[in-house]
Amino acid sequence: xxxxxxxxxxxxxxxxxxxxxxxxxxxxxxxxxxxxxxxxxxxxxxxxxxxxxxxxxxxxxxxxxxxxxxxxxxxxxxxxxxxxxxxxxxxxxxxxxxxxxxxxxxxxxxxxxxxxxxxxxxxxxxxxxxxxxxxxxxxxxxxxxxxxxxxxxxxxxxxxxxxxxxxxxxxxxxxxxxxxxxxxxxxxxxxxxxxxxxxxxxxxxxxxxxxxxxxxxxxxxxxxxxxxxxxxxxxxxxxxxxxxxxxxxxxxxxxxxxxxxxxxxxxxxxxxxxxxxxxxxxxxxxxxxx
Numbered sequence: 035x036x037x038x039x040x041x042x043x044x045x046x047x048x049x050x051x052x053x054x055x056x057x058x059x060x061x062x063x064x065x066x067x068x069x070x071x072x073x074x075x076x077x078x079x080x081x082x083x084x085x086x087x088x089x090x091x092x093x094x095x096x097x098x099x100x101x102x103x104x105x106x107x108x109x110x111x112x113x114x115x116x117x118x119x120x121x122x123x124x125x126x127x128x129x130x131x132x133x134x135x136x137x138x139x140x141x142x143x144x145x146x147x148x149x150x151x152x153x154x155x156x157x158x159x160x161x162x163x164x165x166x167x168x169x170x171x172x173x174x175x176x177x178x179x180x181x182x183x184x185x186x187x188x189x190x191x192x193x194x195x196x197x198x199x200x201x202x203x204x205x206x207x208x209x210x211x212x213x214x215x216x217x218x219x220x221x222x223x224x225x226x227x228x229x230x231x232x233x234x235x236x237x238x239x240x241x242x243x244x245x246x247x248x249x250x251x252x253x254x255x256x257x258x259x260x261x262x263x264x265x266x267x268x269x270x271x272x273x274x275x276x277x278x279x280x281x282x283x284x285x286x287x288x289x290x291x292x293x294x295x296x297x298x299x300x301x302x303x304x305x306x307x308x309x310x311x312x313x314x315x316x317x318x319x320x321x322x323x324x
Contacts, residue, residue: 045072047105054091107172127155133174145317198285224266234289
């Protein structure tokens with residue numbers, strides 16, 4: 035399928051982003067009737083519904099979400115091209131999206147605050163997801179990945195830092211089950227966790243087996259709640275553990291989690307991505323970080 039104009043795709047992208055015709059019209063500087071005409075024409079040409087219409091606005095269908103990914107990436111690249119051609123590549127404005135893991139928010143929020151303070155024209159988005167967001171589709175400008183070095187083609191990968199990890203438990207759990215003194219004590223204990231590919235999880239599975247994990251969670255807040263409730267022992271970043279949990283075993287090298295900064299080669303050199311990388315590196319190099 036060949037689109038007659040980029041305008042229709044760009045319009046549909048802004049409708050998906052804003053969720054309303056009026057919001058897209060304001061962003062594009064056109065009349066709302068133009069927005070409706072473009073969306074209707076594009077749906078007719080594709081033969082699919084891109085949006086569900088309702089009283090509150092427009093919600094992208096699955097097909098609309100796919101179009102939004104392509105539209106965002108293309109819009110970003112057109113903007114970068116225009117900036118380079120007109121000499122405006124140094125402008126620190128527009129959207130900047132960072133994707134990461136939820137448990138890294140304490141590390142990254144100070145970096146984003148510093149970035150926003152220095153560049154008030156930026157609109158920041160911080161996304162966490164169980165799936166890996168695709169930089170090549172424009173889903174994010176900067177990604178922070180944990181574990182093994184990312185291998186996706188066309189991405190620029192830089193080491194960020196290595197986070198120390200220790201084993202923690204609530205005082206109530208230790209009072210009821212005792213404190214493990216060494217590795218040989220671990221098989222008689224219960225554990226809370228879910229990070230199957232993390233170095234400490236691989237180590238734990240080798241030591242006591244996955245059956246020892248009595249509760250699997252996928253959210254850091256849920257993990258803290260489970261530990262506080264005395265459900266078992268759990269691994270946490272050493273610098274981020276709350277005061278009401280006790281360190282049971284000190285950090286070890288084979289538990290540590292390497293973090294990586296990942297950008298797409300097409301956007302890596304742009305000023306706002308470079309500014310984001312600098313802010314994140316500065317935060318990670320702080321004295322409290324391992």
